[in-house]
Amino acid sequence: MKWSNQFPTKATSPPNTHAPPPHPPRLPGHPGQLRRPGNRQARPDFTAKDKDGKTVSLADFKGKTVVLEWYNPGCPYVKKFYDVGAMQNAQKDAIGQGVVWLVINSGKHKLNDAAGYLPRHP
Template sequence: MVTVSRRSLGQLMSVCAAAALTITAFTLEARADVVTGEAAPAFSVQTATGEALSLDSLSGRTVVLEWTNHGCPYVQRHYGSEHIQKLQSAAAEDDVVWVQIISSAPGEQGYVEAEEALSLNEERGAAPAHVVLDPEGDLGRLYDARTTPHMYVIDGDSVLQYAGAIDDQPRPRADSPEPTDYVTMALTAVGNGESPDPAQTQPYGCNVKYAY
């Protein structure tokens, strides 16, 4: 018969509770005011280069919002393979506005100041149209951004058309099939005046490092 001390049992219960919270964080339903097919939450922010940027100012153009954290292994994989750089380049050719957003809080993984954020993109050959620093997490919480990466596609009428993962392969292997690129699919659908299918997927990656 195995005897478990109260202390060990308490530690085990704490671990189980923490694991349950982690799972819950990735399975909660999206906030009621962040719904695909409905108006995207309006925002007004300042970019890393000091420009004013609002959703209203982008009216008439398709917009991609990309939540990122350069220290996250999932983000590193997509930038290391130049997947995101290719998406950004294709978006620019189609006059799509790509907005990269960093919601990591000071002292947390991925936190950068404006100069470093811009330098990182230059080093990686990345070219988002705008970079937005969101250390207080206001914009991230407004959109219910949960992971890095977490992707959103908004059409020219400011309707949120897609929200979720960048593709369908969180942990690809050497023998994995070609990934389904949800962002490209959504942009193609929006460009054709259609609704993306799927319009929402489960995001994967590192938790957004919000200030608490």
């Protein structure tokens, strides 16, 4: 069967229910569309502790390109991309070009719980 974005080509085909919404999502109580910060626009600062307990601030990397990776060791997609080395390769390539790559553990696992996972997935 051939599919189009709007209508199936055969009467027995189910309709395409995976079409994108007609408009971008809106913030609750905000009449306009969501806006993304432009390139080179300052991002809000934040601080967090690194794996060694040292406080790191986004402001520490002012003027540099920073990638923020939200990491959850319980996520099957995270596991897949780390298990095949895809994330490590992307990190090494970016860091080799002077990019700062910060990994933020957004899972329920605390640092001590993730300590066994980190050596296997540097």
